Amino acid sequence: MDSCYTSCEQIFNPRYRNRAMVVLSNNDGACIAVNRLAKEAGVTKFSPFFEVKQLCEQKGIIVRSSNYELIADTSSRLMATLERFSPEIFPYSVDECFISFDRCEKVISNYSEYGQMIRQTVWREVRLPVSIGFGSTLTLSKVANRIAKKKPELRGVCCIDGEDDRVFALKLLDISDVWGVGRRLTKRLKEEFKINTAFELSQMDPSLGQRLFSVEMERLILELNGIPAKYWDQARSAKQQIFSTRSFSKKVTDFEELKQALRSHCVTVARKARAQGSLCKSVLIFASSSPYGRTPFYVKELISLPSPTSSTLELCTAISLVAQKLYRNGVAYSKAGVGAIELVSERNQQQDLFNQSNANPALMKAVDLVNNKYGKNTVFVAGQGIEQSWSMKRNMLSPQYTSRWSDIPKIKC
Numbered sequence: 001m002d003s004c005y006t007s008c009e010q011i012f013n014p015r016y017r018n019r020a021m022v023v024l025s026n027n028d029g030a031c032i033a034v035n036r037l038a039k040e041a042g043v044t045k046f047s048p049f050f051e052v053k054q055l056c057e058q059k060g061i062i063v064r065s066s067n068y069e070l071i072a073d074t075s076s077r078l079m080a081t082l083e084r085f086s087p088e089i090f091p092y093s094v095d096e097c098f099i100s101f102d103r104c105e106k107v108i109s110n111y112s113e114y115g116q117m118i119r120q121t122v123w124r125e126v127r128l129p130v131s132i133g134f135g136s137t138l139t140l141s142k143v144a145n146r147i148a149k150k151k152p153e154l155r156g157v158c159c160i161d162g163e164d165d166r167v168f169a170l171k172l173l174d175i176s177d178v179w180g181v182g183r184r185l186t187k188r189l190k191e192e193f194k195i196n197t198a199f200e201l202s203q204m205d206p207s208l209g210q211r212l213f214s215v216e217m218e219r220l221i222l223e224l225n226g227i228p229a230k231y232w233d234q235a236r237s238a239k240q241q242i243f244s245t246r247s248f249s250k251k252v253t254d255f256e257e258l259k260q261a262l263r264s265h266c267v268t269v270a271r272k273a274r275a276q277g278s279l280c281k282s283v284l285i286f287a288s289s290s291p292y293g294r295t296p297f298y299v300k301e302l303i304s305l306p307s308p309t310s311s312t313l314e315l316c317t318a319i320s321l322v323a324q325k326l327y328r329n330g331v332a333y334s335k336a337g338v339g340a341i342e343l344v345s346e347r348n349q350q351q352d353l354f355n356q357s358n359a360n361p362a363l364m365k366a367v368d369l370v371n372n373k374y375g376k377n378t379v380f381v382a383g384q385g386i387e388q389s390w391s392m393k394r395n396m397l398s399p400q401y402t403s404r405w406s407d408i409p410k411i412k413c
Helices: 004-011 036-040 049-059 068-085 111-126 138-150 163-172 183-192 198-202 206-212 215-224 255-275 312-326 361-374
Strands: 021-024 031-034 062-064 088-093 096-100 132-134 157-159 242-252 278-289 298-309 333-345
Touching: 004 021, 004 031, 004 068, 021 036, 021 049, 049 062, 068 088, 068 096, 068 111, 111 132, 111 157, 132 138, 138 157, 138 163, 138 215, 163 198, 198 215, 206 215, 242 255, 255 278, 255 312, 255 333, 255 361, 278 312, 298 312, 312 361
Parallel strands: 021 062, 132 157
Antiparallel strands: 021 031, 088 096, 242 333, 278 298, 278 333
């Protein structure tokens, strides 16, 4: 999806189209999504909003809070539309999807034309702009997608088909734009090895890449050379740690409010663990004041559970028992979080004869079913609090056009 957050905002409000637009992070803190027109006006991605607020007002840039509900529903509509174009699709994130065309050669004669048909269908039915990249490996398809976004003359579709196309595409791409190459790795590759493009990286001996870096680097080099080394199960492996953390909309000094926040993060962690079939063995809870204050304060506590669990109730109970250790009278907390740092598979777990789990999988399954169908926190733990005055601030939130009855657009004829 091109400019995911801003594109979703523009679907139901045509006045936003062809306008500079910025979408903010939690608590309206930073610019996490900046469309092309906003960048041209001088707004940089991830810049603090207070630094560019005056610029946005002067240039008439539209500013909105993150509408996660709208984005999630729009993403599900996008994926449902893409399912008709291949027997196998693999959603990778809220705005990205891999599509497998294995054994489809007899049906698809021209991939570039097929890509244009996908783009036109998505625009017609979901009103989302997308860019499409075709390649013989997952990494090459990502390379092609990156080029499709950067080259307007390609009209949103890039197909790496053959050796000449592969070499040409890799020479165009900076090493920092390669999938899996982060900031630190980019710096090391450029400074130590003088590798500046994806093509130069592809010339490295894969076995040397493994010795100097990791097995992932070896796979990356192979993939850049058109040799499949990454597969969907590897690209989307279960997370080894799950964290939920967020800044408060106001300073928290009350112990009960701090506990409510920790329980809310616990609910998120437990839900994500169940979604990937994991159980938590250890949980880390932490809280802190503002790092910019006179006396910054940070405290954490590690909880080892008697038996691995993904039960929201068991995890909330464990956190409530030790939450007092995080609280200091007089400290104004600005942030708190919960992390499951030791996860095991629910399929292969070591049972404990003397510590029987009190988890109720059927209950958790029912809670997830209700919340997935009727919306997040339709059923929730009472300990999370009802009003939650500390919860995330979204002062510039647009309507949830497709997931809240009161926000459904009304058409008057």
